[in-house]
Amino acid sequence: MRYMTMREPRMNNQKTIKEENIKTLFSLISSDPGVTRAQLGRITALSPTTVSTLVDELVQRGLVLETGPANTQSAGRKPIALQVNPRGRQLALFSLSRWGIRFWLYNLALEEVDTRFVEYSADRYGGFSEEADGTEPDAGADYMSLIESILVKSPYCDPARLLAVCICFPGIHLAREKSFSWSAMRVSFSESDVLQLERRLSVPVFLGNAALCRAYAEKKQLDGPNSRLEDLIYVTVRDGLGAGIIAGGAFLTGPENSAGEIGHVSVDYKGKRCACGQRGCVEQYVTLDALAERVRQVMNLGQAPTMAAIGEYCTKGNEAVCEVIDDAAAMLFTAIFSTVCITGIKRVVIGGGIEQLGEYFLGRLRAFPRDNPHNKLSQNIDISYARSGLYGDIRGIAQFYLDHVFTITMDSDEHWGQNGRRQITA
Numbered sequence: 001m002r003y004m005t006m007r008e009p010r011m012n013n014q015k016t017i018k019e020e021n022i023k024t025l026f027s028l029i030s031s032d033p034g035v036t037r038a039q040l041g042r043i044t045a046l047s048p049t050t051v052s053t054l055v056d057e058l059v060q061r062g063l064v065l066e067t068g069p070a071n072t073q074s075a076g077r078k079p080i081a082l083q084v085n086p087r088g089r090q091l092a093l094f095s096l097s098r099w100g101i102r103f104w105l106y107n108l109a110l111e112e113v114d115t116r117f118v119e120y121s122a123d124r125y126g127g128f129s130e131e132a133d134g135t136e137p138d139a140g141a142d143y144m145s146l147i148e149s150i151l152v153k154s155p156y157c158d159p160a161r162l163l164a165v166c167i168c169f170p171g172i173h174l175a176r177e178k179s180f181s182w183s184a185m186r187v188s189f190s191e192s193d194v195l196q197l198e199r200r201l202s203v204p205v206f207l208g209n210a211a212l213c214r215a216y217a218e219k220k221q222l223d224g225p226n227s228r229l230e231d232l233i234y235v236t237v238r239d240g241l242g243a244g245i246i247a248g249g250a251f252l253t254g255p256e257n258s259a260g261e262i263g264h265v266s267v268d269y270k271g272k273r274c275a276c277g278q279r280g281c282v283e284q285y286v287t288l289d290a291l292a293e294r295v296r297q298v299m300n301l302g303q304a305p306t307m308a309a310i311g312e313y314c315t316k317g318n319e320a321v322c323e324v325i326d327d328a329a330a331m332l333f334t335a336i337f338s339t340v341c342i343t344g345i346k347r348v349v350i351g352g353g354i355e356q357l358g359e360y361f362l363g364r365l366r367a368f369p370r371d372n373p374h375n376k377l378s379q380n381i382d383i384s385y386a387r388s389g390l391y392g393d394i395r396g397i398a399q400f401y402l403d404h405v406f407t408i409t410m411d412s413d414e415h416w417g418q419n420g421r422r423q424i425t426a
Helices: 014-031 037-044 048-060 140-153 191-201 210-222 288-299 307-315 319-343 359-371 392-405 412-416
Strands: 064-069 080-084 090-097 100-107 112-119 162-169 172-174 179-182 187-190 205-209 232-237 241-247 347-351 382-385
Touching: 014 037, 014 048, 014 080, 014 392, 037 048, 037 080, 048 064, 090 140, 090 392, 100 140, 100 392, 112 140, 140 162, 140 187, 140 191, 162 191, 162 210, 162 392, 172 205, 179 191, 187 191, 191 205, 205 210, 205 392, 210 232, 210 241, 210 347, 210 392, 232 319, 241 319, 288 307, 288 319, 307 319, 307 359, 319 359, 359 382
Parallel strands: 090 162, 162 205, 232 347, 347 382
Antiparallel strands: 064 080, 090 100, 100 112, 172 179, 179 187, 232 241
């Protein structure tokens, strides 16, 4: 079992150098199908012999395919084009939410092979009831069994080719307690539940905070050929409210993996009691469920509307709905501004489902710095919607796993070291 914020010491022995080189070639082939050995040599500055030897090993391991002569204008023998072998390996990916589990099976080219959604409400554990005492019931055994069942029932999953089971969830890893708190779902689960799943499947299990997964997917979208995004705040608004923060090219998590819990910024110290024990946390007011319910009430609707429908109400100038959304934007900006003041990072991306509200909501968020020109701290805050899509958490954890966890030539125990911990930069 591994977690997304683990740390890896830098080693410079021959084995780790070979692993870094072969992973670099694999990543370049993955991002540029059709690339040739000669092009890889020019990009990496590795010798032709080294490139040829490592590419041959990738082909022998079934990770890369030679697809025939490349399209080039040069005379003479045509170089051989390369691409990742999509059938070489598989990744099983799970996104947990208050409403259920969404499953994807990806091939090695990160193409969808299978997907489904299984309804499973976290409300059944009682954490959302008015009488709840604030504790989080341990539901890990139930969720791990459900994950196993989904995987076993997938007609496209080949256990022999499965690299890992990756799980993204809206919560934090409590290392001292050896447990995971799914704060947005009001449940928790222990490390032992995950380890038991890992043993039953005989496949590594890798976990990541949903906001960090989304932040990584967004970074991959925004990275250029000759530049890398170094600083980003990804604010995810879904069944909870949190932030994935990238600072100086690395995840900012803090020693207890709790950085980014901006949903617990209070906007009303006399407001609703939060599961964290405080009052008026912005997470009590700005989630998809909370917004939909407020609009349902002001519009006297029979059922809660979708985010897209709420966005349409705003576009058409419905005053009651606009008031709800204006209020939500003000509270969310309070949490964003607090995070900007602490980190100094002014590149902010909003996603997780809230982006379906459309341009009205985004415009309201962008208006706060513009309407307060004397507030120097809020100037130049760049707020935009996510480019990585509604399910960026799945894409992010898959890309992170291949980039930073998947090893090609090194034994997993040797790679992780005696203390079992890795240092991961984003």
